[in-house]
Amino acid sequence: MTTGELADTATPALTNNLTVKRSISSVNTDNTESNQNTRDTQTVVNAQNIKNTRNVQNAQGNANTANTQSAQATNAEQLLSTWREHVKTDNLSQHTTWRRLLYFIDDEKSIFSKGKTKSLVADSSFFLSATGQQDSGAELDAMLVALSEQLTRAGNGNKAISNKGSAQANNNSALCRFPARVQWLTDTLNIDDARLQLACPELDDWMATLAPEQLSVMFAQEYLDNPISAFGHTLLRIDSQASAADFNQIHHAYALNDTVDGDTADSFVVFAIKAMSGGYNNSIEIDPYPKKLADYLKDDERDTWTYQLDLTPTEVRQIMAHVWETKDLEIPYYFATDNCASEILRLIDVVRPEKHLLSQLPYVVIPSDVVNLLDKEKMLVSTRYTPSDSTVRQAQLNTARQAAKLGYQGLDKETENKIKSAASNPASSMSEDKQVLQAPMIAVSNNNPLDRHPLQRGQMGIGHRGDNSYIDVGLRAGFHDILDRPAGFKQFFNLEGVDATLRFYDTDDDKDNKQPSSVVLQNFTLIRGRSFNPVNTAQKGQTWGANIEATRINDGSQQEGTDHLVGSTTLEYGKSWAFGTPRTGPSGLVTGEMPPQLCYTLATGTVQAGRGINKGYRVGAGVNAGCLYQINNQLRAQAELQLPYWYHGSSDEPDVRGHYWQPITTLGLQYDIDKKQALRLNASYDWQDRVDANEDIKLAYMRYF
Known part of the structure; x- marks a missing residue:
């Protein structure tokens, strides 16, 4: 066989082999595509099955959630019903604490009390109920509803703050606005407050700061x-x-x-x-x-x-x-x-x-x-x-003066002034940065309010004025005058308000008609006070006084002028000085109190008006000078000279003066029996020779209550 024949013989075989391979390849390709199609179909089926499963699960979840929410809502309603029954049984809407939380003032203090039918708060934002101001029961029920709603929301997992809007919503919620009410209700009704936990940013920050x-x-x-x-x-x-x-x-x-x-x-x-x-x-x-x-x-x-x-x-x-x-x-x-x-x-x-x-x-x-x-x-x-800064400086001044008196060291005027001055002496109970208290080595002052006498005071006294005897009955609403027991008050404190005195005279029908009426209003003081800040102490401030009162005065413009009730307003301004040895505490430490004796001089201006006095008014200017002496812890004395010059206006009557001096001296002495009882002696002498009664002396029993 020739080469050409071999080639011709081989070609058909190779061709057939290629054809077979192509067929196999084609079959394989078809099988692959078929398999791929099968897999795609399966994927779609699987996806659909997953989707269906998820839908079923979601449906079941929604059903479960709905069932849970329904159960929670039912539970909240049951709790609300139980709470309401508890509230009704125990009459909690009228509970003292609940009404106090709402500003219902049920405590009757006097006939002038504001009553208990209405909250003192008129702001509607203070109440959840539209009738909350008038009805504490309606407000309590509204709070219970708010609590049950929060329990439902808490069960749904809506406790967390996710954004600024929800934080503000929380701040405006009843639980964040009224935490004291919520706390009282949860305690009283035995509510599980763990289920009522709600983040309240503003309240939480405020509480964390304090x-x-x-x-x-x-x-x-x-x-x-x-x-x-x-x-x-x-x-x-x-x-x-x-x-x-x-x-x-x-x-x-x-x-x-x-x-x-x-x-x-x-x-x-x-x-x-x-x-x-x-x-x-x-x-x-x-x-x-x-x-x-x-x-x-x-x-x-x-x-x-x-x-x-x-x-x-x-x-x-x-x-x-x-x-x-x-x-x-x-x-x-x-x-x-x-x-x-x-x-x-x-x-x-x-x-x-x-x-x-x-x-x-x-x-x-x-x-x-x-x-x-x-x-x-x-x-x-x-x-x-x-102690205040001035008290600390006064203690230093007392120590320096004591040392100088004993000859331990000298004390010139310049050094004394530096001790007294707040500008040159920064002594204080507070640290320099005012953040911490320091412990000044001084004794405690005698001004603890727990030691004070009761503020109201009644008195009954017997006295003699001119040719007439009398009985005085008086009542003072408050507060403290300079002869009262000083413990518990600022040193030399003098402020009185609403003080009235009635005087009952022992009249005699056989006497002339110049004797006083059997019963007179001797004095009614609206306000009377004097502020003493002695210039030779570390106490800053001025010395001044003022009073507004209705009082009986001797009219010195007329011959044998009788007394008359006038309205009177007086202003005083001047200086005062403290003398003596300051008190030493039981421990031997010096106190920051001023020396116990006081003298003062005050320029005065007074306007008075009333029926019976010449022209119906008089205007006065002058000087009041006096001293207070603390004899011992129970006995004090005060003496004063009043030197006013009065002007009534000109008069054509020969026996009537339009202006005149009218000096008056007064003396007061008080002995404290105890914290609530005292005896007081008051005496005065009017040096004007044209009045019908110059002297007035009275001994009174004082009862503080």
Whole structure:
């Protein structure tokens, strides 16, 4: 076979082999495509099955969720029904604590009480119910509904804050707005508060900043140079764990101060009238404690007393939760009734309802009354005295004068003035940065308000005026005059208000008609006060006085002029000096008190008007000079010369004077029997020879209550 034949023979075979391979390849390709199609089909089927399964699962999940939500809603409704039954059975809508949380004042203090049918809060945002201000039951039910709704939301897992909007929604929720109400309800109804946990960013931040652990009442002594503070002031010291553990670490504490939100542009008279009559709202101020304390110790130079309250940390936090609820409310402020002092008792009453502290006060509320009431109710744990800057400087001055007197060292005028001056002597109870209290080595002053006499005073006396004998009966609403027992008050403090005296004369029908009527109003004082800041002490300020009263005076313009009742207004301004040896404490340390004896000279101006006196009025100017002598702890004496020159206006009558001098000398002496009783001797002599009765002497028994 030739090569060509071989080639021809091989070609058909190769061709057939290629054909077979192509066929196999084709079959394989078809099989692959078929398999791929099968796999694609299976994938689609599987995907559809998964989708169907998921749909079924989602449907089942939705059904389960719906069932769960329905069950939770049913459970919440059942709880709500149970709560309502509990509320009805125990009459919780009228519970004292619940009504106090809503500002219903049920404690009747006097016939002038505002009553108990309506909350004092008029702001609708303070209530969840449209009728909450009038109906404490409706408000309680609205709170229960809010709690049940929160339980339903909590069961759905809607507790977390996911964005700013939901955070704000939480802040506006009932649980975040009224934490004290929620806490009381959960405690009273045994609600599982773990299911009511809700993040409240604003409330949580506020509580974290204050970190309230302990509360104390801080009393700042009376301060006549600011009439708004004339009766003293109280505020709450809020202690964290750090400041509770160390009283001096005041930078870890805050001050809660309830004060009048007055308009500083108003005149003093307008301001006083509005503050007394509720024309201003109250203002709750929460400031760092060092800042507030510096206002009293440094700016006003007033000693302070701090009394820790017997409250548990849980009660403290509940009080602060209630403060959160009420701190932005607009509630009328009444200087004499609803003020800084009454607000402290109202807050304590929320956690100690059985005490009924607010109802134990008289209608007119004085800050030191609150401290004394808390002491009587065994609510005070400890007492701390913090002297003002002027008291610390006075202690240094007393020490320097004592050393000079004993010959240990000299004391020239320049050195003395440097000690007295706040500008040159930075001595203080506070550190230089005002963040920490220091412990000045001085004895405690005799001005603890727990030691004071009761503020109301009644008196009954017998006396003689001219040719007539009489019996005096008097009543003073408050506060303290310079002859009263001095313990518990600022040194030389002198402020009285609403003091009336009736005089019953022993008349004789056989005598001439110049004898007085059988019963006369001898005096009615609206306000009388003197502020003594001796120039030779470390006490800053001026010496001045003022009084507004109706009083009986001798008209010296007419021959044998009789006494007449006139309205009288007097202003005084001058200087005073302190003398003697300052008191030393039991420990031997010198006190920061001024020397005990006082002398003063005051320029005076007086306007009087009344029926019976010449021309119906008189205007006077002159000088009052006097001294107070502290004989011992129980006996004090005061002598004064009044030297006024009176002008009635010109007169054509020969026996009537239009102007004249009318010197009067007075003497007062008081002996304290005890804290609530005293004997007082008053004597005066009118040196004007044209009046019908020159001398007046009276011995009276004084009872403080």
